[in-house]
Amino acid sequence: MVKVLAVDDRPENLLALEGVLASSSYEVVSLRSGEDALRYLLREDIGDLAVILMDVQMPGLNGFQTVELIKQRERCQDIPVIFVTAISTSSEHVRQGYDAGSIDYLFKPIDPDLLRMKVGAFVKLHRYYRKTIEQGEMLRKRTSELEDSNRRFAETDALLKDQNEKLESIVEERTKELLVSNIRLLRSQERFKKMFMSSPCLISIRRLSDLAYIDVNESWNNFTGYGEDSIGDCSNLLQMSLESEGGTEFFRDRPMRNVKVNYRTKTEEWRDGLLSTEIIDIEGEKCLLEVIVDVTEKVRYEKEMTRLSELNLVGEMAAGIAHEIRNPMTTIRGFLQLSQNAGGRMDKEHVDMMLEELDRANSIITEYLSLAKNKQSDRRPTSLNRLLDSLYPLIQAEAMMSGKRVQMEFGDCGDIAIDEKEIRQFILNMSLNGLEAMSPGGVLTIRTESVDKFVILRIIDQGSGISKENLEKLGRPFFTTKEQGTGLGLAVCYSIAARHRAAIEVDSGPGGTAFAIHFNASDEH
Known part of the structure; x- marks a missing residue:
């Protein structure tokens, strides 16, 4: 059974590798340190070992040191090693890995399909190597037989005839396999051509070296107006949208999926599309397969x-x-x-x-x-805690008049870019709404906190909550549940939040309503 050796000091990483590389064609052997790997290579038969996946950062012997020791043993020199790491990603570490004797250097998180293909390729190479050795042994054995047969001339003729018959059988079998492979290849090419030409999507093939068009399908001709005789005139057909920075260089490096683009027709009309690409090989030349789904009407x-x-x-x-x-x-x-x-x-x-x-x-x-009005906010770096502290006496006075309380809880928050006047109006409107929603004795909690790259303002009341039907209408102009309300106060709050690119989340139930306003701390004015 062919074996793949995985060395990593973290059990979860080994478990993940075992899950990704699970296969009936080879066995994954997991070890927790470089020392364990060296002991394994000393004790076990390494003739079935196809490849070693080695973590770089490990306690004790690190990956580089372990591989250097492995390569010092003559019986281990030909075992391929792939370094796998999430930390040592600099070019210096990569160079050190190759110097140590590895043949590849992968960064975490690793594409599972890519890892399986790489390991599968080394398993195939190992089997081919073993098969070559076996064939070499067989060849030496047959040579010995031929030398022996030369000494016994009487048996040589019969042995040669038998070998010729076997050789003819093998040649005939190989010829049939080659014929079947050619037929399958022709059928595959025919299917690709039919799909290529009949697809409703715009499909083209371009040389990767200069992005010149090689072939296009009928939909491409119909949408763009460029026929096969004029595709050389449309080198600037595509224009990447702002959502895909990098222009043409962006899709030379790796495939893309559903990237928004604009493409120009022969009549100078710009249409909208979703571009997907794949790098393919045509007769030894790297080419780019482009598929555009036209979404202009949508x-x-x-x-x-x-x-x-x-x-x-x-x-x-x-x-x-x-x-x-x-x-x-x-x-x-x-x-x-x-x-x-x-x-x-x-x-x-x-x-x-x-x-x-x-x-x-x-x-x-x-x-x-x-x-x-669509006005521009005068946003400047401001402390949200300081602003709330200045508004506290005003909100507390309003609460005391109706027999309620206000509780402030300030978290460790940095300055954010806001329009102080608009946010004062926003906080007052939201706080007064919360006070009006509660009965005497209720507590209005105003809290700030910092989570990841967001500063969050929470305004929590102890009212009766908002029904699911009314939750969907929050922020709509002139929608109100108050007898004397205009339905514009909360709409103004949502408008202010939109100008600050702040998201409002609402969680309501029988015990009260909580508004969470997320300000992007990294957002600059």
Whole structure:
């Protein structure tokens, strides 16, 4: 049984290698140190050992030292070694690995398919090597037989005839196998050609050296307008989108999958597509197989749906603001009619009430404009904890008036790029909403923390929670569950968060609602 030796001091890495390399055609032997590997090579028969996978960083003897000791033994010099590491990735370490006697140097995380193919190749080479040795032994044996047969001339003729018959049988068998292989190859080429030409996707083959087009399919001709006689005129057909930096050099190095591109037709029209590539070998020359899925109509459809959605939102907002402003206008008109019937006299109480209604209408319009305008935020590095600390007295006073409490919990957070005025408005709106959602005795918790590259602001109330149906409508203009609410406050908050590229997560249940606002700490103004 052919064996593959895996040496790594971490059991989880050995377990992963055993899982990736599990095969019925060879056995994986796992060892925990360089010393164990040396002892194994001294005790065991290494004739069936095809390859050694050696970790670099290990306690005691490291991978480089272990391989150098292995290569000093004559019986182990021809065993191929592959270094596997997640730490020693510098060119100096790679050079040291090759100097030590390895034939390859892989970095973790390793592509499982690539590792299986490499190990499988060495297993095949080992078997071929063993077979060659066996054949050599057989050849020496037959030579001895021939020398013996020369001494016995009478048996030589019969032996040669027998060997000739066997040779003819082998040649005939090999010829049949070659014929079958050629037939299979021709069928495979025919299938590829049919798929290539009949595919609805745009498919082309280009030389990897200069990216010149070699062949294109019918869909490519139909979409681009370039026929086989003019494909040399479209060297700048593709334009990589901003999401795939690197241009043409990007897909020379390795295959790509579903990368957004724009491609130019012969009529100078730019269309949208998803590009996938694969590096193939054609008659010994490296070529690039390109497959483009045309998504122009899908992109147009999505843009049209977005436009219609925006128009629908504008309609909803217009209806909402008309409804909200009509109420105070109706009240004012009623008092003016009452004053007209009373000969122009008006009580101070009625004047105050009309002024309140006018202020209410003005507040609605102000919030609407704050939501609608696409202004640029003046974002500067600011401490979120310091901002919350300055707002605490104001929020605490509002809470005490309704018999509630505010609890601040500051985490270790660095400065983030924010517009201080907008975030003050954001925090006040969210905090007041939380206080209004709670009954007397409730506690509003405002907490900050730093997780990975994000600074998170959490505002947690102890209210009755938000229903699943209403959760889906949060942030929609003019949606409110309050009797006197306009439905613009939370919409303004979502607008401010969008301008700061901050994500809002909501978790609500019978015990209360928690808003988590994620600010990107690495985001620069």
